[in-house]
Amino acid sequence: MARKPEYGLLIDYEYCTGCYTCQVACAQEYQWPTGMGGIQVLEVVQKLPNDKAYLAYLPFPTELCTLCAPRTKKGLEPACVKHCMAGCMKYGRLEDLSKELGNKSRMVLWSPR
Amino acid sequence: MSAQNVRIVRTTTWSAGPGCHGGCGVLAHIEDGKLIKLEGDPDHPWNQGRLCARALAMTQYVEHPKRLRRPLKRVGKRGDGHWEEISWDEAFDLVEKKMRAIREDYGPESVIFSMGTGRDIGPWICMLAYAFGSPNVMFALSGNACYTPRFAALDTVQGDYCVFDAGQWFADRYDDPRFEMPACMIVWGYNIPATCPDNLFGHWIIDLMKRGTKIISIDPRLSWFASRAKHWLRLRPGTDAALAMGFLNVIIKEDLYDYEFLEKWTNAAHLVRKDTGKLLRESDLATGGSRENFVAWDDATNQAAVWDAGQVEYKTPDIKPALSSDCEVSLADGSTVACRTVWDAFRAEVDNYPLDKVEEITGVPAGDIAQAARFYARSKPASIHWGVPIDMTPAVTPLCQAIAALWALTANLDIPGGNVISRFAFDAVAYALPGAEGVIKLKSKEQDKTRIGADRYGPFNTFIWRCQTDLALEQIFTDDPYPIKGLWIQTCNLLGGIGLDPKKWREALKKLDLVVAVDLFMNSTTQYADVVLPAASFLEKEGVRTWWVPLQSINRAISVGECRSDVEINFELARRFDPDFKWKTIHELFNDIIKPSGLTFKELQARGWAFPPEGHPSCPYRRHEKGLLRADKKPGFQTLTGRFELYSTLREDWGLEPLPHHEEPPFTPVSRPDLAKDYPLILSTGRRSPAFFHAEHRMIPWLRQIEPDPVVEIHPDTAAEHGIGNGEWVWVENWMGRAKFKAKVTLVVPPWMVMATHGWWFPEKSGPEPTLYGVWESNINQLIPMNAQGKDGLGAPIKHLLCKIYKVDGRGK
Numbered sequence: 001m002a003r004k005p006e007y008g009l010l011i012d013y014e015y016c017t018g019c020y021t022c023q024v025a026c027a028q029e030y031q032w033p034t035g036m037g038g039i040q041v042l043e044v045v046q047k048l049p050n051d052k053a054y055l056a057y058l059p060f061p062t063e064l065c066t067l068c069a070p071r072t073k074k075g076l077e078p079a080c081v082k083h084c085m086a087g088c089m090k091y092g093r094l095e096d097l098s099k100e101l102g103n104k105s106r107m108v109l110w111s112p113r
Numbered sequence: 114m115s116a117q118n119v120r121i122v123r124t125t126t127w128s129a130g131p132g133c134h135g136g137c138g139v140l141a142h143i144e145d146g147k148l149i150k151l152e153g154d155p156d157h158p159w160n161q162g163r164l165c166a167r168a169l170a171m172t173q174y175v176e177h178p179k180r181l182r183r184p185l186k187r188v189g190k191r192g193d194g195h196w197e198e199i200s201w202d203e204a205f206d207l208v209e210k211k212m213r214a215i216r217e218d219y220g221p222e223s224v225i226f227s228m229g230t231g232r233d234i235g236p237w238i239c240m241l242a243y244a245f246g247s248p249n250v251m252f253a254l255s256g257n258a259c260y261t262p263r264f265a266a267l268d269t270v271q272g273d274y275c276v277f278d279a280g281q282w283f284a285d286r287y288d289d290p291r292f293e294m295p296a297c298m299i300v301w302g303y304n305i306p307a308t309c310p311d312n313l314f315g316h317w318i319i320d321l322m323k324r325g326t327k328i329i330s331i332d333p334r335l336s337w338f339a340s341r342a343k344h345w346l347r348l349r350p351g352t353d354a355a356l357a358m359g360f361l362n363v364i365i366k367e368d369l370y371d372y373e374f375l376e377k378w379t380n381a382a383h384l385v386r387k388d389t390g391k392l393l394r395e396s397d398l399a400t401g402g403s404r405e406n407f408v409a410w411d412d413a414t415n416q417a418a419v420w421d422a423g424q425v426e427y428k429t430p431d432i433k434p435a436l437s438s439d440c441e442v443s444l445a446d447g448s449t450v451a452c453r454t455v456w457d458a459f460r461a462e463v464d465n466y467p468l469d470k471v472e473e474i475t476g477v478p479a480g481d482i483a484q485a486a487r488f489y490a491r492s493k494p495a496s497i498h499w500g501v502p503i504d505m506t507p508a509v510t511p512l513c514q515a516i517a518a519l520w521a522l523t524a525n526l527d528i529p530g531g532n533v534i535s536r537f538a539f540d541a542v543a544y545a546l547p548g549a550e551g552v553i554k555l556k557s558k559e560q561d562k563t564r565i566g567a568d569r570y571g572p573f574n575t576f577i578w579r580c581q582t583d584l585a586l587e588q589i590f591t592d593d594p595y596p597i598k599g600l601w602i603q604t605c606n607l608l609g610g611i612g613l614d615p616k617k618w619r620e621a622l623k624k625l626d627l628v629v630a631v632d633l634f635m636n637s638t639t640q641y642a643d644v645v646l647p648a649a650s651f652l653e654k655e656g657v658r659t660w661w662v663p664l665q666s667i668n669r670a671i672s673v674g675e676c677r678s679d680v681e682i683n684f685e686l687a688r689r690f691d692p693d694f695k696w697k698t699i700h701e702l703f704n705d706i707i708k709p710s711g712l713t714f715k716e717l718q719a720r721g722w723a724f725p726p727e728g729h730p731s732c733p734y735r736r737h738e739k740g741l742l743r744a745d746k747k748p749g750f751q752t753l754t755g756r757f758e759l760y761s762t763l764r765e766d767w768g769l770e771p772l773p774h775h776e777e778p779p780f781t782p783v784s785r786p787d788l789a790k791d792y793p794l795i796l797s798t799g800r801r802s803p804a805f806f807h808a809e810h811r812m813i814p815w816l817r818q819i820e821p822d823p824v825v826e827i828h829p830d831t832a833a834e835h836g837i838g839n840g841e842w843v844w845v846e847n848w849m850g851r852a853k854f855k856a857k858v859t860l861v862v863p864p865w866m867v868m869a870t871h872g873w874w875f876p877e878k879s880g881p882e883p884t885l886y887g888v889w890e891s892n893i894n895q896l897i898p899m900n901a902q903g904k905d906g907l908g909a910p911i912k913h914l915l916c917k918i919y920k921v922d923g924r925g926k
Contacts, residue, residue, distance in 0.1 A: 027169075035818065047860055054340050
């Protein structure tokens, strides 16, 4: 039977700047070979009315994300969260993070694999 | 791995490595002498535990199989790629012998010392050049068009540089009671979160935004800031000065400026002669009067009053200087001259920029300009931060004058949350930068006489101590007024990165008798060297960082091969060239540099960093009021008048326009409609990538996978018009040449402009001629000319050229 997810990542994508720190922090932590990694940054450019557009980035935890179990066991934050330059990622219990999700707009809550 | 064997070294990033202008505190995890992990230092006030992709990739960088590890001597023809490993002793002996021969035959000035982007290299390259006897230290970009022009322009009008305030002067940062959150911040042509240039941490702006700061974004691209801005002004590249004049127009017309600052701290009241258009000086009024003193009209007595620039006050007390005046002043010869005030002249210039005209020049709707200008002027406090596009236009100084007038007239200069004067920590200056004299300096004025460009350009003989790059390149071919025989190139990729018209740079390299390159990896430029010396990354060296606050030490964590730090390499040669070389050890040199802090290098290393205390000239705020900016301790600024100069006395002395204004750049659809017929798109270059610093990092797998190919951004409508699909290879071409890029079809750019990425070469390809790591394939600098610098020798048209685009057949292979 599948384990019930308990922990997750809360992302405030209003402030994600697409700096790719999370990707490389993960690569360093686990010495991933090229093409593999626990998190990927996605770019979204949405056309808006009046010739405007919105450029957004979103860190997406992949099938390789373990929520940094080896780190969190030691009381450390996941490598991506620790180094996030915009401070837009948070690790915690899904129960607590889901409450925070309601505090502002442009947020997503990931419950990885 | 067992944690017991891991040693943690606390240090500071400052290139080489992440490539940036540094300042982040890091913890290097070392096991058996190897770097196993780099983390942000959570206790460090600069980055507060955060770290960028390029620093986090250091484990792939330091032990990269292609790192240079031993000195190399060329054994074949230049460019053939045949090298022999030699010892450091042999390398030093060889370089010393060849450089001495040039010095004896042609004079020391015949060797140019070339550097790239500004980091922990400036002082050491100056140290070597000056010890050798050459004044020709070269920052290799055309028009010295990165940071130096902005520095020089602010030294011209306000005597000191300034930056946006993010509380970086205090250990407690945003929580320090002295700091205030800016209500508004103008981000002017700046994608600073990617790469952190200009000695700032880009994400500080994101910190401010989270705490309520609203953004005005001025950018032709839909940058991240533009997406989130309260006002986004999408201007045509190269029209920034017209936009700034439009802002000034709104602020003056709508009475949104600060009267007190204008009266008290600017030269608004000084008189300008109507006959010559020049400042009226005390020497005009009376024989024996000083040319350095200026004149105002006293409304109280209806007569001229002399501004004593040395004393920074009027010679007669209690005068009421007129801000606006139409007066007749008696001159020494008995005649009279009609005058108006600087403020009148300034406003008359601003009147040339009504918003409908500004809209026509910039493409930004007049209503949007008015709203943004009002929002900036009414927000208290407000700051402006500007990026390198400001430097990358030939009329850079008048543009800087216009923007500087914005923060001055709104009284946002050196206040909490405004534009804060950025002095080197504890005024500890390693080497001469605009506005500062360092520990490392030329031995005499005599030694400086032959510096290339100093005789031609005002700023270059006032406070820029480099040679003018365009003239230096020409001189390699002309030998006029003296031959250039040697080039010392230190972490500077002339062909793949910084050099415009790079094939011309290659011809120059081929012509020289001696080329020495110091670098961490081979690149297209090092292929033309006679000797290549392996340099250390920041993790392999010791150093001091003083720009700006806090004062920081760089501490050695590891060593790699036989790599040596730039300071070690240059120290050894400098010692050999100069019998009177001042320092015996490198620690002695560091101690000398940081002496004003009262700390020794060892003490600084133990502390990690140090903040200047309250009351020190390098600790804000309102230092012009407190007499902390000038050497004589008088209130005011370090300018010729002691005031913020709305009308520049130095520019007048240099025979240049003293007031801010817009000049159409040399290669735009407006200035060159003839070229625009064949090349209808505006070509802009140099948008930043978080993965790369300029030409660096293409060999680091974790970074390269973020941006595997050279990209040109094309608007969907423009791509469709040219039958170009996303991801297809295209040629970008103009009258200079062409380069190949992968199309990124995106709304980020407007339909009339393409943005080509810069610094592209391919370390995975063959190094020797003719391939040269594929440097001619996708190097956008092949489309940009040298010799288009501004009238003061500064600036280059890098953000606004012209081009056409078309598909490459067969996917570009």
